[in-house]
Amino acid sequence: MRRGQDIAVEFPGLYLVHQNLPARRVRRHRRQEHLIFIPLQGEICVNLGQSSLRCGPGRMVYLPPATEHAFDSTGVQGERLIALIHDSRWVRTGATPAPAATLFPASQLCKELLFYLLLHPHTGAADPILDVLIQTWCESLDAAQGSLQVEHLEGKCRDPRARSALAYLRRNLERKVRIGEAAAHAGLSARTLHRLFLREVGLPPRRILSLLRVSKARDLLASGNCTVTEAAWEVGYDSLSQFIAVFRQVTGQLPSEFARFGSRGAPT
DSSP: OOTTOEEEEEETTEEEEEEEOSSOEEEEEOOSSEEEEEEEESOEEEEOSSOEEEEOTTEEEEEOTTOOEEEEEOSSOOEEEEEEEOHHHHHHTTOOOOSSOEEEEOOHHHHHHHHHHHHOTTOTTHHHHHHHHHHHHHHHHHHHHHTTOOTTHHHHOOSHHHHHHHHHHHHTTTTTOOHHHHHHHTTOOHHHHHHHHHHHHSSOHHHHHHHHHHHHHHHHHHHTSOOHHHHHHHTTOSOHHHHHHHHHHHHSSOHHHHHHHOOTTBOO
16 A cells, blocks of 8 residues: 555445555544454554543554544554444344453454555445454454453452452462352362352352453553563563463453553553
């Protein structure tokens, strides 16, 4: 694609733009469509007022309709795709949109499909391709938003033993707490706690412990007061490589990338 030009195509329910222009800046505004920003080169910042979403290649930004925002891109390199999807087209797919602006992992499949649409503006396959795009984005958004929604897990638990075990895990993240300890604290065997967590929150204990650790690590990294190594130690990992692997598996992002680009909803 030629540098310095915007190339745009339009299909029913979709307006797609390819930008190959660094230092692009757009003042605060609102769009009535669902917005997907996909950096291909350079970094972008979507400013939401009290927070901002920053990312480079390998990540995407989603904004729900009517989200007031400003846009800024790097001054060195700047190539990106921007997809605007009409709400009625999104809903028609049967997918549930994310309720808030979200940073989530980029999909190679989505980029390839979007470039196909750019290069074939008269294709008759646009409708099923858009179905695939929306479904893929929604699955990624669900994973990005749901994987770390651990703040209110206790509120989902009707059984007081599950709440007690969760509270024990939270209090002891800084050391290498074991699932068996949390089970014993709640008066249960490890096997019974496993079944109880699956019933109450739909997740096994080890997964819950990983999510709690990564969630706290994100807070530490977002504060700017912890290195990646320090964050790993603070949440009970004595192996930096294991911490990095779990962090990436949960968030789709390396801890160093998170510390550099900021989190979803991190202060500007």
